[in-house]
Amino acid sequence: MSKPAAPFHPDLRRAAQWLPRSPIGPRTLRPIRMLSGLTKLAPTKNVEVATVGPITVQVHRPAGADMRPAMLWIHGGGYVMGNAAQDDVLCRHFAETLGIVVAAVDYRLAPESQFPVPLQDCYDGLTWLADRNYVDATRLAVGGASAGGGLAAALALLARDRGSLPLALQLLAYPMLDDRTASRTGIDERNFRLWNNRSNRFGWQSYTGSAPGSPDVSPLASPARSEDLAGLPPAWIGVGTLDLFHDEDVAYAGRLETAGVSCTLDVVPGAFHGFDVVAKSGVARAFRASQVAALDAALH
Numbered sequence: 001m002s003k004p005a006a007p008f009h010p011d012l013r014r015a016a017q018w019l020p021r022s023p024i025g026p027r028t029l030r031p032i033r034m035l036s037g038l039t040k041l042a043p044t045k046n047v048e049v050a051t052v053g054p055i056t057v058q059v060h061r062p063a064g065a066d067m068r069p070a071m072l073w074i075h076g077g078g079y080v081m082g083n084a085a086q087d088d089v090l091c092r093h094f095a096e097t098l099g100i101v102v103a104a105v106d107y108r109l110a111p112e113s114q115f116p117v118p119l120q121d122c123y124d125g126l127t128w129l130a131d132r133n134y135v136d137a138t139r140l141a142v143g144g145a146s147a148g149g150g151l152a153a154a155l156a157l158l159a160r161d162r163g164s165l166p167l168a169l170q171l172l173a174y175p176m177l178d179d180r181t182a183s184r185t186g187i188d189e190r191n192f193r194l195w196n197n198r199s200n201r202f203g204w205q206s207y208t209g210s211a212p213g214s215p216d217v218s219p220l221a222s223p224a225r226s227e228d229l230a231g232l233p234p235a236w237i238g239v240g241t242l243d244l245f246h247d248e249d250v251a252y253a254g255r256l257e258t259a260g261v262s263c264t265l266d267v268v269p270g271a272f273h274g275f276d277v278v279a280k281s282g283v284a285r286a287f288r289a290s291q292v293a294a295l296d297a298a299l300h
Contacts, residue, residue, distance in 0.1 A: 007270055012281065024081065056106045071142065073103065168225065176245060
């Protein structure tokens, strides 16, 4: 059931006035990729870049030679855009605040690389991270935002199914979990920003190669389709009430709890998609602090 229109959070009203509702589509993908690629040209601070097969991983590593907990971070971008460098500030914040290793994976993007390629890239990044001599592989987390959150949730499912790496936490910021949302009608989109269902349909079709809602979409591509959530690592899920993904994220959190998986759900009233990236405000700081607290509890 769609949510009624609601006012923006006071901290977010000014940003909401100039942000677009639907930034991405077939015509805008190339120029937006070019703009987002500029983040790779920005000076970096204390970042190691490692090559893992056909991809790279950006490692934010605190000083010291002792073994530390670690998190694999997966960037957002609707499965079709973005790069690891765009989250350098956030990853450095996690690393320095918590004294953990944070590795951001530059997975290959759709539609050039469709499922399961990006997910396998993330899995390869996770196994590479677990094998570092400065990482405590018994204290590993996966995290991501938007499509990166969807990939992190899928990675938790894949790691469970393969029985390879026990994870301490899945940190999912407004995750893109359910392709079936893109086939919904009657959603009130007036207060959405940065991502609406037109962008959503483009992202999901590019990633899965199928029309959203098609019966052949794998649960490892669209984690909300998974019928068995038992045995997954504890989760932190955060989303705003004015986010297209609100309903699917809240539903996934409820299903995790029903399956016996501990889940912290942080719902932010009046917050739109990606609000913590574009509005450096009190509500954004509180959202990030909630993530830090969840990681601290899980990894330490």
